[in-house]
Amino acid sequence: MVRQWQRNLRSEARGLDRSIRKIEQEEDKIRKDIQAMAKQGGDPKSIQMLAKSLIRSSKAKDRLYTSRSIMQSAVAELxxxxxxxxxxxxxxxSAEVMKQMNSLVRIPEMEESISSMRREMMRAGLIDELIDEGMEEMDGPDLEVEAEAEVDKVLDDLAIDASVRMAISKPQAVAAPAAATAAAVPQRAAAAAGYAG
Structure with a gap:
């Protein structure tokens, strides 16, 4: 029985290793896409989205590594x-030892209490709230900062010039001064022509 559990856990760990390799391959593709888009002067929002997906995949890969180490620990524990x-x-x-062990571990009672707690939590809406909180943590405000850092890192690797980098990493910061300048030009022209508005 224990050997079968160990085999199952090792098999699952190999599956996680395959998933990690797939994620790493996808990360390489995304990095190449970011580089290509940055070289061609692509849409800054698209580049940001790619950088965010790169960060999400990195976090997923970290979770898989954690799961794999937990499985390996469980195999050793088994x-x-x-x-x-x-x-x-x-x-x-002796029968006495077996009685004592049975009194220590009452699995059906534990399963019943756990399922009861789960039902109560679902009724109270706690499980949904926990899931929502988990999703918020995944895409929190740190994601924006991490995405900008990832874009900067890729652009550093490419040695993209500063004006392109500024447009890609902070599109709102570049668009706002440009809009203010564009609005100021007609006002200056009107003032020069003698019209006061």
Whole structure:
């Protein structure tokens, strides 16, 4: 039984490794897309979206690494448990020990209380709130900052000039002064012509 669990966990860990490799391949593609768009003077919003997806995939990859290490830890724990069980079996097979162990672990009672708590949480709406909070944490305000940093990093690698970099990394900052300048030109022309508005 323990061996089967270990095999299953190792199989799942290999699946996580495959997923991590796929994410890394996608990250490389996204970086190349960002580079190509930046060289061609692409849409800043599109570049920002690509940078955000790059950050999200990096976070997903980190979660997969964490899950894989937890699985590896569980495999090691199962090995220790199996060794302990073999030792205890060889030392004593008395009915008293088995009764004590059964009194310590009452799985059906635990399952019942856990499912009861889950139903109560669902009724209270706590589970939905926790899921919503988790989603907010994934796309919080840090995502914007991280996306800008990722775009800057890619642009540094490309040695893109400062004006293109400014337009890509902070499109609102460039658009606002340009709009103010465009609005000021007709006012100056009207003032020069003698019209006071």
């Amino acid at each position: 090995e220790t448990t199996a060794a302990t069980m073999r030792l205890s079996d060889s030392m004593s097979k």
